[in-house]
Amino acid sequence: MPDRDTVTPARDEIDPFVEHRRLLFGTAYQMLGSVADTEDILQDTWLKWHATEHDSVEHPKAYLVRTVTNLCLNRLTSARATRETYIGPWLPEPLLTVSADAAEETEMADTVSTAMLVVLETLTPVERAVFVLREVFGYSHAEIAGFLDRPETTVRQIAHRARSHVQSRRPRFDADDAARREITDRFMAACHGGDVNALMELLAPEVTLWNDGGGKVTAARRPLYGPDHVARWMLGVMAKPVSAGIRLEPAVINGELGILGKIGEFIVGALTFDLVGGRIENLRFQLNPDKLSGLRPGVGENAHPATD
Structure with missing residues (x-):
């Protein structure tokens, strides 16, 4: 081709x-x-x-x-x-x-x-x-x-x-780009700093986290519910030896501001979320290494919904 x-x-x-x-x-x-x-x-x-x-x-x-x-x-x-x-x-x-x-x-x-x-x-x-x-x-x-x-x-x-x-x-979510950027920055800072209280403040009471590891990497095999459970799981992942050196970076993923997890230049995960009422309501964490090929620069340029 x-x-x-x-x-x-x-x-x-x-x-x-x-x-x-x-x-x-x-x-x-x-x-x-x-x-x-x-x-x-x-x-x-x-x-x-x-x-x-x-x-x-x-x-x-x-x-x-x-x-x-x-x-x-x-x-x-x-x-x-x-x-x-x-x-x-x-x-x-x-x-x-x-x-x-x-x-x-x-x-x-x-x-x-x-x-x-x-x-x-x-x-x-x-x-x-x-x-x-x-x-x-x-x-x-x-x-x-x-x-x-x-x-x-x-x-x-x-x-x-x-x-x-x-x-x-x-899905219904906030369309304020500035608010989404602020929440994204605060989320990354809380994760990098290991601040569970700061992270919980960003999460809606009914927040849900889905992990897709596909059996290829360690991931929760059931959805996680509630700010405390979700925040502690996220920080637990960041603290694992296998996550040493991981950094979070903002990126436009599927048309919305999301977060990439990287070790060096190697992408190990992608996080997208819904922002409702100024708080994160749903988190979707893609960790399956077989499903990260779309994060290569340039691939997404083909996906714009235009009839050309």
């Missing part, structure tokens, strides 16, 4: 796969919540595209989106069975997302935030595909029906059901 940074010729000569790669990456990532699986899907899509007689494809972009969608549906179906035996809580793979445009960043946070990806996990594979194509990328019901080989009336029903499901579970 060609590298996304490959210099390409004039626009009328651009390979449609290269031209629409950003859209294809965003579609697959929001359907799967996995950077590794998304990269596999794009590889398979590229192979299918270049095995096709291009002159016979009237609308290359639609062909590519349809291919990605159906490959994702197959992957989602098999992933559900795999997750039934997953060790501990399952969380989406984090993705570095950096944008120079504040409005664009807010839109991104609404669609690729870790909290939203967790909600999308509660949809069936077909509901998730329809929701992403309709609500994120703005495809018409008729276009989606063509992608999925289903009647338009059926797609409308699925879209309505999926939208209602997501709206009832959509």
